[in-house]
Amino acid sequence: MSNPLDPRDDHAPDRTTDEIQTADDAGGKDAEVVHLDTVRAGRHPYPPAADTTAHTGPATAPRADGPLLEGDVVRVDQPGGERRDWLTDLEEKARTRRPIVPLWLRSRTEAVHILRWVGVHYAHVAGYQVTRTPLYAGRMAVRSPRGFARLVGGMVRWTFDLEGEPVRVAAVQKADPENYLKLSRQRDARVRLRVPAALGVLVTLLIVGIVVAAAPTTAQWGALAVALAVLGVVGRPADRPLIDRAVIPSSVEKLTSDIVIRAITVLGIAGINQAMSKNPRDAIRFVSPIMRDGPGWRADIDLPYGVTVGDILDKRDRMASALRRPLGSIWPEGDSTIHEGRLILWVGDKDLSKTVVRSPLVKAGSHDVFRGIPFGADPRGRPITVPIIEQNILIGSQPGQGKTASVRVLASGAALDPSVELWIHELKGTGDLDVHEQNAHRFVSGIDDPSIAYAADSLALLRKEVMRRAAAIKTLPPDLCPDKKVTRQIADKRALGLHPLVAIFDECQNLFAHEEYGAKAGEDAEFIIKLGRALGVVLILATQRPDKRSLPTGISANVTIRFCLRVAGQLENDMILGTSSYQNGIRATLFVPGPPDKGGDAGTGYLVGATPMPKVVKSAYLNTPATQKIADRAHALRQARGTLSGHALGETPAPTAPAHDLLADILAVVAASEAKVWNEVVVARLAELRPEAYGPWMELEADARAAQLTTALKPYGVRTGQVWGTPEGGGKGANRRGITRDDITAAITERDGKKRSGGAA
Numbered sequence: 001m002s003n004p005l006d007p008r009d010d011h012a013p014d015r016t017t018d019e020i021q022t023a024d025d026a027g028g029k030d031a032e033v034v035h036l037d038t039v040r041a042g043r044h045p046y047p048p049a050a051d052t053t054a055h056t057g058p059a060t061a062p063r064a065d066g067p068l069l070e071g072d073v074v075r076v077d078q079p080g081g082e083r084r085d086w087l088t089d090l091e092e093k094a095r096t097r098r099p100i101v102p103l104w105l106r107s108r109t110e111a112v113h114i115l116r117w118v119g120v121h122y123a124h125v126a127g128y129q130v131t132r133t134p135l136y137a138g139r140m141a142v143r144s145p146r147g148f149a150r151l152v153g154g155m156v157r158w159t160f161d162l163e164g165e166p167v168r169v170a171a172v173q174k175a176d177p178e179n180y181l182k183l184s185r186q187r188d189a190r191v192r193l194r195v196p197a198a199l200g201v202l203v204t205l206l207i208v209g210i211v212v213a214a215a216p217t218t219a220q221w222g223a224l225a226v227a228l229a230v231l232g233v234v235g236r237p238a239d240r241p242l243i244d245r246a247v248i249p250s251s252v253e254k255l256t257s258d259i260v261i262r263a264i265t266v267l268g269i270a271g272i273n274q275a276m277s278k279n280p281r282d283a284i285r286f287v288s289p290i291m292r293d294g295p296g297w298r299a300d301i302d303l304p305y306g307v308t309v310g311d312i313l314d315k316r317d318r319m320a321s322a323l324r325r326p327l328g329s330i331w332p333e334g335d336s337t338i339h340e341g342r343l344i345l346w347v348g349d350k351d352l353s354k355t356v357v358r359s360p361l362v363k364a365g366s367h368d369v370f371r372g373i374p375f376g377a378d379p380r381g382r383p384i385t386v387p388i389i390e391q392n393i394l395i396g397s398q399p400g401q402g403k404t405a406s407v408r409v410l411a412s413g414a415a416l417d418p419s420v421e422l423w424i425h426e427l428k429g430t431g432d433l434d435v436h437e438q439n440a441h442r443f444v445s446g447i448d449d450p451s452i453a454y455a456a457d458s459l460a461l462l463r464k465e466v467m468r469r470a471a472a473i474k475t476l477p478p479d480l481c482p483d484k485k486v487t488r489q490i491a492d493k494r495a496l497g498l499h500p501l502v503a504i505f506d507e508c509q510n511l512f513a514h515e516e517y518g519a520k521a522g523e524d525a526e527f528i529i530k531l532g533r534a535l536g537v538v539l540i541l542a543t544q545r546p547d548k549r550s551l552p553t554g555i556s557a558n559v560t561i562r563f564c565l566r567v568a569g570q571l572e573n574d575m576i577l578g579t580s581s582y583q584n585g586i587r588a589t590l591f592v593p594g595p596p597d598k599g600g601d602a603g604t605g606y607l608v609g610a611t612p613m614p615k616v617v618k619s620a621y622l623n624t625p626a627t628q629k630i631a632d633r634a635h636a637l638r639q640a641r642g643t644l645s646g647h648a649l650g651e652t653p654a655p656t657a658p659a660h661d662l663l664a665d666i667l668a669v670v671a672a673s674e675a676k677v678w679n680e681v682v683v684a685r686l687a688e689l690r691p692e693a694y695g696p697w698m699e700l701e702a703d704a705r706a707a708q709l710t711t712a713l714k715p716y717g718v719r720t721g722q723v724w725g726t727p728e729g730g731g732k733g734a735n736r737r738g739i740t741r742d743d744i745t746a747a748i749t750e751r752d753g754k755k756r757s758g759g760a761a
């Protein structure tokens with residue numbers, strides 16, 4: 001049954017206090033009269049503010065709707081000021097404090113840029129005014145008669161005290177003789193003083209006139225010009241200034257808060273729209289004044305609560321439209337060290353895609369890789385250096401976005417340090433890195449199987465080299481190598497064999513996805529990446545196909561520096577830049593595909609790991625003639641230092657993988673009586689037969705070992721399958737992946753038949 005007095009009773013009809021009283025009367029004379037508002041207040045989780053004192057003390061007041069509760073009511077929001085840890089407060093302030101030295105003064109390049117900008121601005125203003133001096137002179141000449149009249153009129157009024165005339169007339173009209181007499185006496189006294197003064201001025205002018213009449217013509221013209229100028233200034237109309245405002249020749253609209261707010265509010269982001277409709281004044285907050293920063297304007301903004309910089313990043317094109325600027329000059333960036341909603345909007349004067357970054361390597365005589373390699377510039381024009389020692393670098397993008405161009409910069413920097421041993425593998429076969437062939441210890445350019453095999457051999461050799469170096473560094477005396485790491489000092493002692501070794505694999509997907517060599521190459525690369533860093537072995541990998549098969553996860557997870565140029569989607573983005581990068585707003589999808597001359601962002605990418613925060617960077621561009629000059633200089637340096645080796649000296653490397661035939665080797669280890677043998681047994685026997693070729697297969701896990709043989713047999717058209725067998729040392733029989741001997745024989749027959757027919761043709 002519904003109770004009209006129970007506020008928790010949803011069925012209780014809404015009645016007035018009077019109605020309830022009537023109902024109670026009907027129910028009995030002794031019934032208690034309850035005020036409905038009091039009851040309703042009890043229903044509310046937070047009692048009205050007027051009752052504050054009652055509710056902060058012990059809750060003893062009887063409640064109409066429930067049992068009496070003892071205890072203190074604790075408010076969610078405590079009264080009084082914030083009590084915070086002062087140290088935390090100080091840290092917070094330290095993070096957001098504004099720099100003593102302005103940002104633009106911290107970098108020489110930026111300071112030079114700003115000063116040049118200011119210089120150009122004022123040179124323009126000065127030029128604008130100087131070219132208009134004839135116009136201003138004409139204006140003054142035209143205005144001078146009026147100036148003359150004003151001057152004479154002013155003199156006469158002053159001399160005869162004509163300003164007091166209306167007051168004297170008023171005294172006459174009011175018939176106030178006393179006042180009139182006072183005013184007349186004052187005027188007479190003034191006139192007595194002023195007439196001689198005015199006469200003095202006139203006499204002076206006359207003398208000046210006589211002197212000028214006797215002076216040379218130039219002085220006469222000068223005096224006339226001064227007279228006209230003075231009269232022109234005196235005669236100017238009140239509403240028209242003599243000098244025009246210089247029109248600033250700015251191709252860039254100055255960034256103002258109104259423009260920024262316009263650009264942010266048109267993005268169609270729900271959180272921004274809601275905040276703007278509630279509080280348009282404070283929804284978007286500027287944390288510091290909009291200022292010049294490098295060749296552009298910078299605004300530091302706090303986005304509305306709940307909106308992150310990531311929400312803004314992929315709407316860069318809309319922002320560009322609202323700012324009326326080309327896409328390549330709009331660079332929003334987050335600063336998550338402060339919070340996720342802190343946006344640094346940088347609007348450049350120039351379109352980054354149209355900017356070609358010049359490399360200092362073009363003019364460098366030599367270079368020290370321990371200082372990193374000058375790689376490019378950020379949108380604000382600040383040079384970016386990529387550290388290389390103790391690093392590995394992964395570069396990725398869709399085709400034609402500037403991977404090889406970036407690799408060239410790194411190769412050139414490494415080549416200019418004669419202590420660096422360069423191994424170059426360009427697996428596209430277009431010869432983009434051929435210029436550095438003369439400096440490389442190992443070099444290959446090609447997409448065919450021998451080239452891929454050569455690159456795979458390099459990784460196998462590098463793996464051995466890493467192991468050798470690990471042993472070598474262990475034996476170094478602690479005073480020479482306290483941290484067990486390669487240093488400049490150690491690198492320069494060539495005899496130690498611990499100099500930096502930079503191995504480049506351009507289009508590495510052609511190696512890692514290769515049916516025969518891929519799996520082993522992937523493992524070697526992972527091994528080198530994990531262990532080679534401290535030993536001076538640096539891998540630089542570039543790929544246009546960043547999927548699991550073409551870029552083993554062991555590699556993508558362990559590289560330390562990543563440069564991702566334009567990619568098509570989130571998956572590729574995160575493969576190159578690391579898991580969750582896309583989600584965190586580091587999105588290489590925002591770059592425009594295509595080369596700069598077609599309006600694309602080729603050469604521009606996200607660089608992660610080289611700077612404290614991920615950065616948009618445009619790599620420097622070295623065309624073939626410029627790279628050739630660097631390579632020649634590097635070659636001369638190496639020749640002088642005696643550090644040319646291997647391929648650069650024309651040596652052909654001893655075949656590292658012995659010329660062996662997998663099919664023939666299998667037949668050699670599988671007797672004719674064994675129809676079917678497990679893969680793992682075949683691999684074990686092969687490793688015994690040729691440890692140098694098949695030994696590394698045995699280091700794999702059992703499953704991977706079996707898979708390795710399956711992969712290696714694929715190019716010959718031999719398939720493996722489940723076969724019955726027993727372990728070598730005896731034991732229970734089972735079905736496992738294995739080969740059928742007849743398949744191997746058939747493959748050899750087919751191959752030899754093809755060779756013969758090929759030879760006959």
Ligand SMILES: Nc1ncnc2c1ncn2[C@@H]1O[C@H](COP(=O)(O)OP(=O)(O)OP(=O)(O)O)[C@@H](O)[C@H]1O
Nearest residue numbers: 399400401402403404405544595602603619620621
């Ligand atoms: N840093 C740069 N500055 C200016 N232009 C660049 C830059 N990098 C690349 N480009 C332009 O982009 C074009 C393609 O560059 P590149 O050959 O390096 O791309 P890629 O990603 O290696 O291509 P692919 O995947 O086909 O090998 C160059 O020819 C050049 O015009």
